[in-house]
Amino acid sequence: MTAQILDGKKAAEEIRASLKKEISCMPKKPGLAAIIVGDNPASKLYVGIKRKTCDEVGIYSELHELPEATSEEDLLKLIRKLNGDEKINGILIQLPLPKHINEENIFSEIALEKDVDGFHAVNMGRLMRAEERVVPCTPKGVIRLLEKYNIEIKGKNVVIVGRSKIVGRPLALMLLNRDATVTICHTKTQNCSEKTRMADILIGAAGCPKLIRADMVKDGAVVVDIGTTKVENKLVGDVDFDSVKGKASWITPVPGGIGPMTVAMLLENTVQAAKREK
Ligand code: GUN
16 A cells, blocks of 8 residues: 555645635734744744744734743743733744743743633643633644545544643544544553554654654554654654555655644634634
8 A cells, every 4th residue: 555645735735825815804914923932943943934924824923032041030021011912812932941931831821812822721621621722733733634634533543652742632632522532652651563553543743753663553544743853954754654655544744744734723823813802
């Protein structure tokens, strides 16, 4: 079997085009404020891409670059200021934050209606209670891409490799909310391959290049790769694409899979926040 491609690049283009049309009819441009603390080059690259796509669809964006040594209190002050700024509908704090800053304190300071990342404790709680409102962009992008290709989730065995707070866990809940049977594998999981081979839908979300090899994949499985690690200046996913594509029925490439979907979902969450403001 040679897998067909789940084309996130194309799906994201379509979403952006539709958002652009919608924004052109809005009385006021939606606005996004992005905050980076420190000099992480990957964060700068990702936020640069997010702002460029904002521009493309007609979302106003501004960037706040703060030094690594910024105190938690100073970051909280900036968030409070942006909470009261009428131009801004969404506040994006690019992760990771420096170790001396408590992420939970920061995300819970963002006004709930401006939480376009879905990381606010209230939005996380809503997701946990199967009352999804604003959900994190990467998990939302995965679900949207599966839906676009009519890949059934209900009743399927889904295995997620990775349990991060911003990807693996919320994605597990979103899939459970759609009636999948979900298993999460992580660094302490025993016999991980035994579990991944049971998956109808297998998702790599560990950030570990080429962790998932063909022998870990069931014939005909749908394989979604969320990993993006820079290796020798190239983006490498969690899935060994070349071997796995011979076994899977559908597969996402890296790049061009979940990455562009994540950005498109951030834009969508920002537009929805602006619409709710009315
Ligand atoms: N760092 C890596 N992924 C994300 C994301 O989806 N949102 C934010 N804010 N930071 C990230």
